[in-house]
Amino acid sequence: MNFLKFADANSSFNDAKFVIFGVPFDLTSSFRSGSRFAPNRIREASYNFETYLMEHDVDLVDIPVYDAGNLDEYGNVEEMIKNVEEKIKNFLPKFPIIVGGEHSLTIGAVKALKDVSIVFIDAHLDFRDEYLGIKNSHACVSRRVSEIAGIENVFSIGVRSFSKEEKNDSEKLGLEYFSSFDVKEKGMESIIKNLNLKKKVYLSLDIDGIDPAFAPGVGNPEPFGLSPIDVLKCISILSDRLVGFDITEICPPYDNGNTSLLGARIIRDLIGCVSSKK
Ligand code: MN
Ligand code: MN
Numbered sequence: 001m002n003f004l005k006f007a008d009a010n011s012s013f014n015d016a017k018f019v020i021f022g023v024p025f026d027l028t029s030s031f032r033s034g035s036r037f038a039p040n041r042i043r044e045a046s047y048n049f050e051t052y053l054m055e056h057d058v059d060l061v062d063i064p065v066y067d068a069g070n071l072d073e074y075g076n077v078e079e080m081i082k083n084v085e086e087k088i089k090n091f092l093p094k095f096p097i098i099v100g101g102e103h104s105l106t107i108g109a110v111k112a113l114k115d116v117s118i119v120f121i122d123a124h125l126d127f128r129d130e131y132l133g134i135k136n137s138h139a140c141v142s143r144r145v146s147e148i149a150g151i152e153n154v155f156s157i158g159v160r161s162f163s164k165e166e167k168n169d170s171e172k173l174g175l176e177y178f179s180s181f182d183v184k185e186k187g188m189e190s191i192i193k194n195l196n197l198k199k200k201v202y203l204s205l206d207i208d209g210i211d212p213a214f215a216p217g218v219g220n221p222e223p224f225g226l227s228p229i230d231v232l233k234c235i236s237i238l239s240d241r242l243v244g245f246d247i248t249e250i251c252p253p254y255d256n257g258n259t260s261l262l263g264a265r266i267i268r269d270l271i272g273c274v275s276s277k278k
Contacts, residue, residue, distance in 0.1 A: 016066035084108025100248030217255020
């Protein structure tokens, strides 16, 4: 397979501790589609940065990362989710870094990892039971994941948008979430440190959790969001128990380039941060 790899992903598959793969899928996108282009845009953007990460004192050239390329462009969301699940099962316990594409891919990742706590960063609660007739829509991710992992193991941070029905359902079923206003008031450190994380953690970053001023190229932009530094703090505090990560909903057709750059930089930070703790 000949393609542009994520920068410094120079390891062989066998030696790799981290495996990156892209999921160019956006068929359930409801407002702006185009996140299927993000995996390759993020790879291109990754070459902008130094290999040395000053904040973690690690050099990414020393960390074994393998870029497995992109999954096929599937014609329906169930097929995409199944292939994400199988792909990850094939290389566990290596650390998966999944680059979307739309947020629904997280369902496949959690099916593969199973026994994890899940921390979402997202502007949206994504707790609909179905959306436009689709059970596995990007708008239903936290609902589906809570059915797999148990709702007591699902946490959502940065939320500032949901329907009345999602609010009622989340209260009834007991989904714990923190708004972007909570993060502003209490600080990311205190929120993460007080989460009741019973298991290893899978972190799912829907980039629209970050404010559209920093991340304009997204499918469903929502003002009053988190700062990129909030996300780094979250990664840093969780890093010694992280077992997987995804970054979704970057939408290059609506981007000025900064959102793909931010995504690439967050992936690089996560690799450095997780490595420096292990
Ligand atoms: Mn979202
Ligand atoms: Mn989402």
